[in-house]
Amino acid sequence: MASWTFLSNHAHVLLCVAADPDRTLHDIAERVGITERGVQLILADLIAEGYLERERVGRRNHYKIHPEGRLRHPLEAHHRLADLVAALGPDTDDGGTPKRSSCE
Numbered sequence: 001m002a003s004w005t006f007l008s009n010h011a012h013v014l015l016c017v018a019a020d021p022d023r024t025l026h027d028i029a030e031r032v033g034i035t036e037r038g039v040q041l042i043l044a045d046l047i048a049e050g051y052l053e054r055e056r057v058g059r060r061n062h063y064k065i066h067p068e069g070r071l072r073h074p075l076e077a078h079h080r081l082a083d084l085v086a087a088l089g090p091d092t093d094d095g096g097t098p099k100r101s102s103c104e
Contacts, residue, residue, distance in 0.1 A: 009034055011084065013042045014065070016103035017052065019090040021063045023103075031103050051081060 007015075012032040016023055025043075029036045043063070046052040049072075053064040067082035090103075 007088075009038065010042050010045065011088075012103070013039055014046060014051070014081070015085065015089050017043075017063045018065055018085045019103040021065075022057075022060060024060070028103075 009032055013028055016028045016031055025036045025039045029039045047054055051066055051069045055062045065081060067080060069081045070077050071079045
């Protein structure tokens with residue numbers, strides 16, 4: 001793997017959640033290349049800042065993205081999460097169903 005990437009682990013986790021809001025911590029960690037604890041901490045950050053909402057469904061978590069949230073860095077603050085997901089998230093069919101995930 002390269003020594004650096006253009007996106008942070010926070011962006012990678014967010015894109016995995018966008019591709020599948022019911023994905024497990026283990027699966028996200030494996031795909032992003034970080035520990036499950038790292039994913040937990042990132043999800044906690046995203047929830048605390050209002051970018052995500054967590055809902056318990058049975059024994060699993062379901063996450064909802066708040067697409068109106070603004071990106072944090074001043075250079076990107078004019079963009080919303082919806083812009084990031086639209087540019088780099090899963091390809092969808094006309095009905096919004098993912099055809100391909102950026103997190104695969």
